[in-house]
Amino acid sequence: MPEPVLAVGGLVPFTTIDFPGRLAAVVFCQGCPWRCTYCHNPHLLPPGGGERPWAEVLAWLESRRGLLDGVVFSGGEPLLQRGLPAALAEVRALGFATALHTAGIYPQRLAAVLPLLDWVGFDVKAPFAEYARIVGSDGGGAARAALETLLASGVDHEIRLTVAPELDAAAVERLRGELAELGIIRLSLQTYRPPVAAMAS
Numbered sequence: 001m002p003e004p005v006l007a008v009g010g011l012v013p014f015t016t017i018d019f020p021g022r023l024a025a026v027v028f029c030q031g032c033p034w035r036c037t038y039c040h041n042p043h044l045l046p047p048g049g050g051e052r053p054w055a056e057v058l059a060w061l062e063s064r065r066g067l068l069d070g071v072v073f074s075g076g077e078p079l080l081q082r083g084l085p086a087a088l089a090e091v092r093a094l095g096f097a098t099a100l101h102t103a104g105i106y107p108q109r110l111a112a113v114l115p116l117l118d119w120v121g122f123d124v125k126a127p128f129a130e131y132a133r134i135v136g137s138d139g140g141g142a143a144r145a146a147l148e149t150l151l152a153s154g155v156d157h158e159i160r161l162t163v164a165p166e167l168d169a170a171a172v173e174r175l176r177g178e179l180a181e182l183g184i185i186r187l188s189l190q191t192y193r194p195p196v197a198a199m200a201s
């Protein structure tokens with residue numbers, strides 16, 4: 001397998017809350033094509049080389065064997081990066097369980113990595129026809145296709161929604177209905193936190 005090229009925009013060495021049941025590290029992947037109104041990681045949005053080489057992260061993970069049992073790929077949107085499948089395979093070869101945080105922007109790429117994942121945290125944004133209100137572009141079709149792919153895979157997951165000010169109670173109920181049509185009963189609601197720039201203004 002070729003050396004993976006993964007643009008790493010940050011690393012959290014230890015978390016108990018980002019991968020259920022695991023003591024994990026979080027690798028933040030650089031780049032995301034969406035511009036959610038509440039994004040808390042604007043520094044991760046532009047694509048680029050990232051802050052540190054993947055090989056360095058992998059060597060550090062090797063030193064964490066026996067101390068951590070999972071690695072989360074978050075972002076940004078990790079599926080943006082072509083090197084993600086190879087990076088996941090390398091992490092699993094070290095004995096770690098793997099998790100992905102995604103908004104489902106690239107359904108086909110999600111399908112390709114699901115066999116390499118133990119858990120997925122999937123962020124839905126709005127009723128599928130209303131994604132542009134939150135992400136700045138059409139994206140609901142891709143997100144729905146990605147959700148269907150995730151459900152068909154049987155990979156353990158959590159579906160989450162940040163209740164942004166743009167979403168009133170009726171919009172949340174519309175989304176619940178659309179998810180129910182897919183067989184999704186449980187939706188985790190996350191509290192909206194204003195982005196840092198909005199808080200400063």
Ligand code: SF4
Pocket residue numbers: 032033034035036038039040041045075076077103135
């Ligand atoms: S999908 Fe995630 S990383 Fe991308 S803009 Fe939205 S909140 Fe930020």
